[in-house]
Amino acid sequence: MLSYSIKRLLMLIPVLIGMTLIVFGIIHAIPGNPAQTILGTKATPEAIHNLNQALGLDQPWYIQYFTYLKNIFSGNLGTSIQDNMPIAREIWPHLAATIELSFVAMVIAVVVGINAGIISAWKQNSALDYSAMILALIGVSMPIFWLGLLEQWLFSVKLNWLPSIGRLDIVSTVRPITNLYLIDTLIEGQFSQFWMVVRHLILPAIALATIPTAIIARMTRSSMLEVLKSDYIRTTKAKGERMGLIVYKYALKNAFIPILTVIGLQTGLMLGGAILTETIFGWPGIGLYVYNAIQYRDYPVIQSGILVIAFLFVMVNFVTDLLYGLIDPRIKYR
Amino acid sequence: MADSILEVKDLRTSFFTDDGEVPAVDGITFSVKEGEILGLVGESGCGKSVTSLSIMGLLPSPPGKIVGGQILYKGEDISHAKESRMRKLRGNDIAMIFQEPMTSLNPVFTIGEQLTEAIRLHKKMPKKDLEARAVDLLKMVGLPRARELLKEYPHELSGGMRQRVMIAIAMSCDPKVLIADEPTTALDVTIQAQILDLMAKLNRETHTAIILITHDLGVVAQVCKRVVVMYAGKVVEQGDVRDIFNHPEHPYTEGLIRSIPDLFSKKDTLYTIKGSVPKPGSIKKGCLFAPRCPYVMDKCRTAEPELTGDRHKSRCFLHREDA
Ligand SMILES: Nc1ncnc2c1ncn2[C@@H]1O[C@H](COP(=O)(O)OP(=O)(O)OP(=O)(O)O)[C@@H](O)[C@H]1O
Ligand code: SF4
Ligand SMILES: [Mg+2]
Numbered sequence: 001m002l003s004y005s006i007k008r009l010l011m012l013i014p015v016l017i018g019m020t021l022i023v024f025g026i027i028h029a030i031p032g033n034p035a036q037t038i039l040g041t042k043a044t045p046e047a048i049h050n051l052n053q054a055l056g057l058d059q060p061w062y063i064q065y066f067t068y069l070k071n072i073f074s075g076n077l078g079t080s081i082q083d084n085m086p087i088a089r090e091i092w093p094h095l096a097a098t099i100e101l102s103f104v105a106m107v108i109a110v111v112v113g114i115n116a117g118i119i120s121a122w123k124q125n126s127a128l129d130y131s132a133m134i135l136a137l138i139g140v141s142m143p144i145f146w147l148g149l150l151e152q153w154l155f156s157v158k159l160n161w162l163p164s165i166g167r168l169d170i171v172s173t174v175r176p177i178t179n180l181y182l183i184d185t186l187i188e189g190q191f192s193q194f195w196m197v198v199r200h201l202i203l204p205a206i207a208l209a210t211i212p213t214a215i216i217a218r219m220t221r222s223s224m225l226e227v228l229k230s231d232y233i234r235t236t237k238a239k240g241e242r243m244g245l246i247v248y249k250y251a252l253k254n255a256f257i258p259i260l261t262v263i264g265l266q267t268g269l270m271l272g273g274a275i276l277t278e279t280i281f282g283w284p285g286i287g288l289y290v291y292n293a294i295q296y297r298d299y300p301v302i303q304s305g306i307l308v309i310a311f312l313f314v315m316v317n318f319v320t321d322l323l324y325g326l327i328d329p330r331i332k333y334r
Numbered sequence: 335m336a337d338s339i340l341e342v343k344d345l346r347t348s349f350f351t352d353d354g355e356v357p358a359v360d361g362i363t364f365s366v367k368e369g370e371i372l373g374l375v376g377e378s379g380c381g382k383s384v385t386s387l388s389i390m391g392l393l394p395s396p397p398g399k400i401v402g403g404q405i406l407y408k409g410e411d412i413s414h415a416k417e418s419r420m421r422k423l424r425g426n427d428i429a430m431i432f433q434e435p436m437t438s439l440n441p442v443f444t445i446g447e448q449l450t451e452a453i454r455l456h457k458k459m460p461k462k463d464l465e466a467r468a469v470d471l472l473k474m475v476g477l478p479r480a481r482e483l484l485k486e487y488p489h490e491l492s493g494g495m496r497q498r499v500m501i502a503i504a505m506s507c508d509p510k511v512l513i514a515d516e517p518t519t520a521l522d523v524t525i526q527a528q529i530l531d532l533m534a535k536l537n538r539e540t541h542t543a544i545i546l547i548t549h550d551l552g553v554v555a556q557v558c559k560r561v562v563v564m565y566a567g568k569v570v571e572q573g574d575v576r577d578i579f580n581h582p583e584h585p586y587t588e589g590l591i592r593s594i595p596d597l598f599s600k601k602d603t604l605y606t607i608k609g610s611v612p613k614p615g616s617i618k619k620g621c622l623f624a625p626r627c628p629y630v631m632d633k634c635r636t637a638e639p640e641l642t643g644d645r646h647k648s649r650c651f652l653h654r655e656d657a
Contacts (some may be wrong), residue, residue, distance in 0.1 A: 018537075079489060232440040237392055238432075239425035239452040239503070243417075253442045328442055329487040 008252075008318060015314055020072065023307045024065055027299055038081055055219040072307070078300035087304045094321065095168060095308060096179030098278070098285035104182075104205040109212035110263060114252075116213075117259075118218020121149040122247050122284055132217065133234045139214025148207040150278040155203060163200050165282040172196060204281040208274060212266040219262045223255040230254075257328055264320030273317065298318060337407060338365040340389070340428075340511050346402035347381075347388045348383040356614045358384040360567035361403065363641075366511060368540040371534070373554035373575065374563035374592065379611045382547045383433065385564075386513045388413070390430050407511070426456040431506035432514040435497035435520055439488040445472075445499055446484030454504045459546055478533060492523035498532070505536060517548045530557055551587075552594040555579060563587050566622045567614050573646030582654040583648035585627045621651070 035051040036043065050056050056067055071078070077087040132191070158162035167181060168174060174193055177184045182201075185194035210250060214322040228251055236250050275287035286305060294300035327329050347359040366372050376382055387393045389405055391412070399583060405413040407457045412423065428450075432438045440448055450467045453459055459467065465484070472480035475498040488496060496515060504512055518526035534557045537544050546558060554561050554575060561578055563571040563586065571584040582588040589607035609626040620635040622625070627634065634651060641649045 231434050231437040232394060235432065235438045235448075235500070235503070236440070236451070237424070238390060238430045240421045240423070240455050241425075241451065242421060250440055250443070254440065330441060330489050 001325055004331070005322055008321050008325075009121060012314065012318055018072070019310050019314060020069060020307065021065070023059070023310065024068055025301060027303045028064075030184050033223075037229065037299065043313065047104070076101065076305070078303040080293075080301050081298045082296050082301070083169065087301055089300060090301075091304060091308060092333040093176065093179045095285045096272055096287040096330055097283060098156070098271060100182060101204055101208060101273065101283060101285060102203065102267065103278075104206035106212065106263070106267055106296060107206060107265065108209040109216055111212040112209075113216030114220050114259065117216065118224055118247060118252065119219040120217070121224035122243070129221075131219070132230055132319050134216040136217045138211050142210055144207055144211065144276050145280055147210055151203045151207060152280070152291060162202050164203060169196055169200075186307050204277050204283055206233050207280070208270060208277045212263075212270065215266060216259060220255065223258045226256045227251045257324065260323055260327070261318060264316055266318045268313040271312045337368055338406075339368045340545075341365040341406040342385070342389070342403070343406065344403035345385065345388060345400070345413070345579055347384050347393065348395045348399060348401050350399065351397055354615075355457070357401075358398075358567055359388065360614065360616045362562075362564065362567070363403075364562045364569060364572060366543050366545055368510070369537070369543055370560065371537050371544045372556045373543055373551075373558035373561035374547045374564065375551055375554055375561060376432040376547065377549055377576045377607075377611050378633070381614070382564060384547075384567075385549060386430060387513050389513060390424060390428065390432075391415065391601055392419075392424075397556050401573070410574070416548065422456075423635065425452040425509070427437045427509055428511045429507070429511065430495070431500050431515065431517045433516040433519060435500055435517075439496055441488055443487075445488070448625065449484070449499065449506060450591050452503060456507045459594045467506075471506055472499070474505070475502045476528075477502070490560075491602055494521055494529070497521060497525075497529055501529075501532065501536070505540065505542070508540060509542055511543045511545065513545045513547070514558055516549070518553070519545075519548070523553045526553075528592060551579075551590045557596075563590070566612055566617070568649065569641055569647075570584040570623070570650070571646075571648040575642070579645045582638055583643075583645075583646070584623075584650045585629050585652070586623050587648075610648070621649075623650075 035048045035055065035057060039047055039051060046263070056064055059067075078089065079085065080087055080090060083090075094316070116132045118131045119185050123129050152164040155162045163169065172193065174181050174184050174190075177187055181197040182194065185197055223248070228247070231244060232254075233251055236246050241250070272287075274283075274285055275291050277283065278285045278288040279291065286309060290302060290305035290309075292298075293305060302307060335645045339581060341362050342365070344361050345359055345363070346357065346361050347357055349356040358506050362381075364372070364374075374382055374385070381390060384393070384398070386548065387398070388400055389412075393399065398408065398415050403413065404411045407423065410629055412420065412510050415423075439445075446465070446468055449471060453464060454469060468484055469480045472483055477483060477495060477498050483491075483499075485581050488499075491499065497520075501517070504514075504558060517533070521529065531579065533544060533546065537557075545555070551561075558575050561572065562569055563578075563584065565584075565586050571582070571587045571644065578587060579591060582591055586607070589605070592605040593607065593618060607626060612625070617625070619639060621630075624630050629652060631651060637651075639649050639651050641647050643653070
């Protein structure tokens with residue numbers, strides 16, 4: 001396990017270098033001069049030349065790349081054009097908002113999806129199985145924005161049960177410690193605030209969880225059916241084990257290997273691709289942050305936002321790989 | 335003579351498929367006496383595995399279903415027993431070794447976990463004794479490095495070692511009956527002989543009755559006292575191994591005996607019975623063996639012979655007084 005982890009860790013290095021190269025390259029491939037963009041169309045050639053020099057843009061690309069790398073390693077993600085704030089400081093609250101939302105959505109998706117898939121496989125061809133799989137089919141084909149609007153209309157407007165916008169009620173504030181409000185409110189012991197945070201999470205988390213839940217349920221069902229038919233499950237039955245334990249212990253660990261792939265992939269997509277949900281629910285996450293930066297052509301923010309999202313994606317994959325090694329003993333030898 | 339511990343009476347098991355009912359086991363009767371090794375022989379597809387899965391209550395269902403007859407374990411009919419009752423018997427009273435040693439162990443659990451599972455289920459045993467018992471079991475089936483093996487995973491073991499582990503698992507609760515479904519078919523020849531010796535040794539030492547399923551009468555000759563010969567879901571001959579080898583009554587048994595590889599044979603090619611086992615239910619009339627039988631007579635194609643005889647039974651018109 002240890003050597004496997006180290007090998008995976010070493011393999012991260014080229015991936016991360018490639019990632020920075022691509023992000024660096026994208027910005028430099030965009031037509032037009034960044035200094036021109038920053039200063040606007042009315043800037044004098046002299047001002048542009050000066051800014052180019054200040055930004056190091058007159059240097060050859062590889063020098064620029066190394067400066068870029070050096071900055072990243074020292075925690076400097078550049079400065080936002082919009083408000084002249086260091087991006088590294090500005091980005092974390094947004095990132096935390098996205099991580100909190102994605103985490104809750106993923107917990108819902110994993111718990112509901114895996115259980116639905118297991119029960120479907122266990123009671124194959126029953127009414128329960130058919131209903132679960134029809135729901136899953138609806139789930140994967142549901143447009144998120146439509147589901148989000150439907151939720152807001154029903155639970156906020158009609159029933160007035162849950163808030164539909166933002167992380168907090170308008171008049172409230174939470175003292176940011178980690179910027180993960182679930183944790184911050186608990187640290188401060190403010191349980192009513194905690195409850196408010198939870199209420200704000202419910203609708204966007206459900207919207208965000210829908211597609212992954214459906215995908216995980218379908219993957220669990222097919223993987224589980226395969227495993228339940230296997231010879232080694234027959235061996236376990238021959239020992240007199242009860243079905244509940246066979247399914248949840250002996251079969252699930254085997255069936256989990258392909259499920260884990262899906263969970264990893266969906267988590268990665270969630271962290272980077274929650275823009276739609278964040279827009280509908282006014283969720284101040286990284287998606288919304290980058291989206292606004294694009295509107296404003298705030299290149300440094302776009303660049304760093306993409307970099308951070310890509311980094312998260314790589315890390316999720318890394319953790320997924322480590323979990324494979326934990327579940328499947330055969331993997332160490334590959 | 336010892337009492338029967340397991341009796342199968344007129345057992346009929348069918349698969350309900352899209353093409354209709356497939357009677358894979360069609361009225362078979364035999365009994366296993368306490369502490370004996372009974373051979374159950376027949377070519378591929380004649381219903382041996384379906385018979386053993388029926389006894390264990392492990393038929394893939396749907397499509398498989400016991401549609402008639404009885405399975406008596408110590409006099410109790412378990413053919414339609416509740417699942418909770420079967421769970422108590424499986425692994426504890428009746429254990430089974432499967433045909434496929436490579437895939438019958440769970441790849442993501444250690445040998446130790448899988449070996450102690452049945453004991454944890456059926457016997458109350460303190461945790462510290464559990465490991466000692468597991469080590470004993472592995473030693474009993476002749477596996478070296480027992481203590482280390484407990485922490486290893488199936489993929490680290492060879493096929494022969496895995497089958498030994500399967501035997502250890504099956505023996506872990508001292509079952510009264512062990513069903514060994516072609517335990518050596520998937521293994522190479524030298525390992526086959528070792529596994530057979532091991533089964534015979536376990537039978538002598540623990541007095542567990544064994545149903546040894548095989549398609550090789552040679553294997554039966556090595557370890558069994560009595561043998562049941564199956565063909566197309568039916569018993570065609572049964573009796574003491576010695577009687578059957580010396581005076582086979584059914585032409586199918588005769589064919590099986592002739593096809594045993596003989597070390598001293600001058601001939602290069604092995605005898606084989608022409609044709610293959612018919613699909614269950616495909617022959618509607620007459621003797622099921624008629625299409626392949628060298629002695630086939632006119633009446634064989636119209637009427638089906640009964641299983642007759644006392645100690646040595648057979649199902650063939652050649653051995654009927656009225657034939
Ligand atoms: N799941 C199933 N669905 C339909 N028919 C089946 C199924 N399993 C077995 N059968 C039928 O039962 C018959 C007997 O199969 P069985 O596995 O008992 O043969 P066997 O004697 O164990 O052969 P082998 O030596 O190859 O293991 C087969 O010919 C097949 O037609
Ligand atoms: S009954 Fe007839 S066909 Fe059947 S085995 Fe005997 S001789 Fe052959
Ligand atoms: Mg078989």
